[in-house]
Amino acid sequence: MTPQRQCFEFLVQYLLGKWKTIRTVHLAMNCLFILPQTQPVHQELFQTLQRDHIPFEVIHDAIGGIEMMRNRHFDVIVLDAQNDKLQIDQTIRLLKGCNPLVKVIVTTAVNSKSLEARVRKENIYYFHLDSFGTRDLQLAILTACRRLDGGCSHDRAKDEPIH
Amino acid sequence: MNDKIKILLIDDDYALRTACAAFLSDAGYLVHSGKNPQEGLKLMRDTGFDIAITDYRMPGMNGIEFMRELQKSSPQTDVIMITGYGTIEHAVEAMRLGAYDYLQKPFEPGQLLETVNKLVTHRRQLGKSGDSEFRFQFEDETVSIIAKSRVMQDVFRLVEKVAPTDSTVLILGESGTGKESIARALHALSLRKNQPFLVMDCGSLVESLFESELFGHVKGSFTGAVATKHGAFELADGGTFFFDEIGNISLNIQAKILRAIQEKEIRRIGSTETIHVDVRVIAATNLDLVKAVEQGDFREDLYYRLSVIPVHLPSLRERREDIPLLLHYFVQKNNLRRQKKPIQSIDDDALSALLKYDWPGNIRELQNVVERAAIIEDTSTIRLSSLPPSLHQTTDDPRQPTLLSMVELEKQHIARTLQHTHRNISQAAKLLGIDRKTLYDKIRRYHLD
Structure with a gap:
């Protein structure tokens, strides 16, 4: 390869690299799922998010998720409580260490009082039980992504007497 | 005059430790001493100190590591490092990381007192006192x-x-x-x-x-x-x-x-x-x-x-006398993470702008402004140019209308911040020191959407 050709190849590679960086910035995801495995129920949820134009990314291990969180910006994390390598409360602390404003939604297939207490101590956004179905989870994600107005103030019910 | 200044003295040399403690106590300071960094950190947690004087070479943890731990738990505490002959580079490194000064062994009691008095004066100028935490x-x-x-x-x-x-x-x-x-x-x-x-x-x-x-x-x-x-x-x-x-x-x-x-x-x-x-x-x-x-x-x-x-809880503009103190606190906190030279001072123009500004986002906004300045500023001084544009306009400018209502001021400030961030809500909320929901509410309320 001639030096001119080499120079040209280098320039092309450089510009492609630049373009990749620019694309990454523009397509920055704002919702990250850290789930041990993707189940059919999640596929349904992902389709809904795609339909609602909510960018998201899925990763299957907590450590990889923390690593992603260190390098990229996410507004909402959906995190499964069952994780082999790290304790759930420790994972939340590490994620919040990367971005203290991130909204953490924790999901679990099996709940216990101690698990819920540990998770709630970390000041999470929403705690979801898988057996409750995806509708509530979807609603929580949409609200967290500000696609729905949060705050009960927008949804004021009629005054209710105290019994 | 010095009765409220609490000094923590850490040195594994018993003779030096007790002599310095006695000397500083005689000068009117409240001195606690410890023989190793672990004891020092425990004392710090239990009591809280304005000044820590620490030897560099100690068992288990050196002076710089001790200072780092101290800065995490008590960024308000100023550190004076004591070094032995031939370890002057460590003292310089300590100062680069935020220590106030250093003393090289052997030193005279007068030198110690002079350094401590100088630091006390410096703290007073910054508005820091023993009762501020x-x-x-x-x-x-x-x-x-x-x-x-x-x-x-x-x-x-x-x-x-x-x-x-x-x-x-x-x-x-x-x-x-x-x-x-x-x-x-x-x-x-x-x-x-x-x-x-x-x-x-x-x-x-x-x-x-x-x-x-x-x-x-x-x-x-x-x-x-x-x-x-x-x-x-x-x-x-x-x-x-x-x-x-x-x-x-x-x-x-x-x-x-x-x-x-x-x-x-x-x-x-x-x-x-x-x-x-x-x-x-x-x-x-x-x-x-x-x-x-x-x-x-x-x-x-x-x-x-x-x-x-x-x-x-009063807003920050209702307690402006706390601004220098908070500035110092956040500067120290940021120095821990800063890769460049630590921020040592704030120039007069910048300080004047910071004191005049109305801080609609209160302490959170002040914290963000300091963080931004620490990133932008290459020197060890925060200057007016490293502050956000919204703060520049609070300096005396005859073209600026001076009598605005708080609501109008807030509206203008939010509009300017949104313009500055190209309407990036997350970034604007961070700069303003408020959460995104509050910002959305204010945008709606002031018809800025």
């Missing part, structure tokens, strides 16, 4: 609230008095004034300190989800403990429950919270079982709840239930 232990962390203003000292006194009782407290204050820190202090200083402290942000979830988060939920075909959501109220049993932005909740939920506080009982959604809960409630809001009651948006009975002890 309200400290408490929250779980494993030492939390400091920085303020010397009279109005905040009154708040601290009230918190100390109210904390050990079980009374409901309503914390009132603008966004970014530190309402959650005060709630944590109330918990940490109470008899419930070893029990849970749970926070619920009332403005962020839709009503159905909020209710399930608060009171728990039994749902679906699965039953039993594994498929039951206990809810935050039940899990706070024995401890403290903090409702942040209580003014944002619906009348329906207000009724349920009132019942939970009055009856000390809750019922999970979808369940008939009544659960007894013993929870101390602390609530906070940036809204005018009296007005909300008048407009029918907030239940009067709940308002009276919550405001047994109201605590008013």
Whole structure:
């Protein structure tokens, strides 16, 4: 390869690299799922998010998720409580260490009082039980992504007497 | 004059340690000494010091490592490093990392006193004094609230008095004034300190989800403990429950919270079982709840239930005398992370702009401004050019109208910030030191959308 050709190849590679960086910035995801495995129920949820134009990314291990969180910006994390390598409360602390404003939604297939207490101590956004179905989870994600107005103030019910 | 300055002296050399401690005590300082860094950190946690004098070479941890630990738990404390002959480079490194000065062994007592006196004067110029920190232990962390203003000292006194009782407290204050820190202090200083402290942000979830988060939920075909959501109220049993932005909740939920506080009982959604809960409630809001009651948006009975002890947190513009102190605190905090030379000073123009500015985002905004300046500034001095443009306009400019209402000022400031961030809401909210929801609300209110 001639030096001119080499120079040209280098320039092309450089510009492609630049373009990749620019694309990454523009397509920055704002919702990250850290789930041990993707189940059919999640596929349904992902389709809904795609339909609602909510960018998201899925990763299957907590450590990889923390690593992603260190390098990229996410507004909402959906995190499964069952994780082999790290304790759930420790994972939340590490994620919040990367971005203290991130909204953490924790999901679990099996709940216990101690698990819920540990998770709630970390000041999470929403705690979801898988057996409750995806509708509530979807609603929580949409609200967290500000696609729905949060705050009960927008949804004021009629005054209710105290019994 | 020096009776409030507390000095921590760490050196493994017994003779030097006791001689220096005696000398400084004679000069009117309150001195505690320790033989190793671990002892020093323990003393720091228990007592809190204005100045730490530490040897560089010590068993287990060197002086720089000790200083780093100290800066984490007490960024307000200034450090003087003692080095032996031939280790001067360590002292220079320590100063680069934020130590105030160093003393090279052997030194005369007069030199020690001169360095300490110089530091005390420096601290006074920055507005730091022994009484400027309200400290408490929250779980494993030492939390400091920085303020010397009279109005905040009154708040601290009230918190100390109210904390050990079980009374409901309503914390009132603008966004970014530190309402959650005060709630944590109330918990940490109470008899419930070893029990849970749970926070619920009332403005962020839709009503159905909020209710399930608060009171728990039994749902679906699965039953039993594994498929039951206990809810935050039940899990706070024995401890403290903090409702942040209580003014944002619906009348329906207000009724349920009132019942939970009055009856000390809750019922999970979808369940008939009544659960007894013993929870101390602390609530906070940036809204005018009296007005909300008048407009029918907030239940009067709940308002009276919550405001047994109201605590008013002043905005930063109402306690400008705390700004230099907070600046120093945040600068020190940022120096720990800074790759470049540590920030050592703030030039007059920048300080003047910082003091004149109205801080609609309060302490959170000040913290963000310092963080931004520490990133932008290449030198060790924060200059006007490293402050956001919105602060430049607060310096004396004859073209600027001077008599604006707070509302107009806030509106203009938000508009400028949005323009500056190209309408990136997250970035704008961060710069303003408010959360995104509050910013959305303000954008709607001021028709900036």
